[in-house]
Amino acid sequence: MEVVRIRPRGYCHGVVEAIRLAKKVGEERQGRPVTMLGYLVHNEHATRELEAAGVRLVAETDRMKGLEQITEGTVIFTAHGISPLVVEAARQRGLEIVDATCSDVTRTHDVVRELTQRGLHVIYIGKRGHPEPAGVLGVAPEHTTLVETIEEADNLNFPAGTRLAVTCQTTLSMWDTQAIIDRLAERFPDIEIHNEICRATQDRQEAAVLAAPDVDCVVVVGSRRSSNSQRLVQVVEELGHKPAYLVDTAEDLKPEWFRGINRVGVTSGASTPTHLTREVITALEAMPSEDAILTASPPLDDPATK
Numbered sequence: 351m352e353v354v355r356i357r358p359r360g361y362c363h364g365v366v367e368a369i370r371l372a373k374k375v376g377e378e379r380q381g382r383p384v385t386m387l388g389y390l391v392h393n394e395h396a397t398r399e400l401e402a403a404g405v406r407l408v409a410e411t412d413r414m415k416g417l418e419q420i421t422e423g424t425v426i427f428t429a430h431g432i433s434p435l436v437v438e439a440a441r442q443r444g445l446e447i448v449d450a451t452c453s454d455v456t457r458t459h460d461v462v463r464e465l466t467q468r469g470l471h472v473i474y475i476g477k478r479g480h481p482e483p484a485g486v487l488g489v490a491p492e493h494t495t496l497v498e499t500i501e502e503a504d505n506l507n508f509p510a511g512t513r514l515a516v517t518c519q520t521t522l523s524m525w526d527t528q529a530i531i532d533r534l535a536e537r538f539p540d541i542e543i544h545n546e547i548c549r550a551t552q553d554r555q556e557a558a559v560l561a562a563p564d565v566d567c568v569v570v571v572g573s574r575r576s577s578n579s580q581r582l583v584q585v586v587e588e589l590g591h592k593p594a595y596l597v598d599t600a601e602d603l604k605p606e607w608f609r610g611i612n613r614v615g616v617t618s619g620a621s622t623p624t625h626l627t628r629e630v631i632t633a634l635e636a637m638p639s640e641d642a643i644l645t646a647s648p649p650l651d652d653p654a655t656k
């Protein structure tokens with residue numbers, strides 16, 4: 351099968367830096383306890399590599415609950431960012447803190463802090479239960495409201511005179527997020543807009559949507575836990591109008607997805623190790639294309655088929 355390698359794909363600068371930092375800390379502490387609070391990046395394979403470097407995982411989505419399981423040593427906060435309330439609780443427990451928050455997420459924290467200090471109420475577009483919104487909302491819990499959908503945006507009401515701003519999680523669909531922002535701007539014409547979808551997410555989504563017309567389907571290599579990988583599947587289906595499949599490894603590829611398929615596009619989430627994508631590409635290239643199957647099949651009136 352012909353494979354179109356969609357670029358850019360795979361590790362973003364935030365993930366590269368977070369993994370580098372965590373490995374360095376794991377090696378330098380030489381056996382003293384080092385714990386990452388939640389998946390450093392949402393990928394099982396990257397997590398196993400870190401464990402091999404001496405970094406233990408506390409796999410709690412609720413960071414405050416996870417912190418209760420860490421009694422000594424070093425705690426690493428993940429690339430998704432962390433609520434200041436959790437940072438303070440870690441200090442009180444006497445833990446050494448290593449913060450691997452991506453600089454793009456830190457900027458969102460700064461935006462929310464600055465807006466709320468100016469007296470604005472912030473509407474934050476994000477996914478409930480994901481650690482990034484939990485961290486950002488912790489910056490000013492009393493002055494932020496989380497919305498996930500246009501319907502939720504429609505149902506928002508604020509006391510007269512409330513000055514509003516809107517910002518968002520870094521890894522959302524660019525198109526869905528813009529639709530919610532547009533609706534909020536219709537409802538609240540004076541709202542201040544700060545679209546914080548990161549460059550890495552935008553570039554990967556745009557490349558996948560642009561590639562979709564030239565392929566029969568798209569395979570996204572990434573973990574189900576990864577928000578940006580799930581969004582790649584979504585944008586290919588909704589804007590590229592092609593089937594898209596999320597796989598963690600080459601073993602997840604299902605032959606039935608590729609019946610009638612000649613060209614498949616491959617991309618990967620910002621937290622997907624490169625070797626996993628390479629293995630998926632190799633496995634796809636080894637599969638016969640629809641054209642090859644038709645050419646290899648004997649014609650129906652071939653005596654050999656009788």
Ligand code: SF4
Binds near residue numbers: 363365453455521548
């Ligand atoms: S996806 Fe964007 S915000 Fe998240 S770690 Fe990568 S660069 Fe940072």
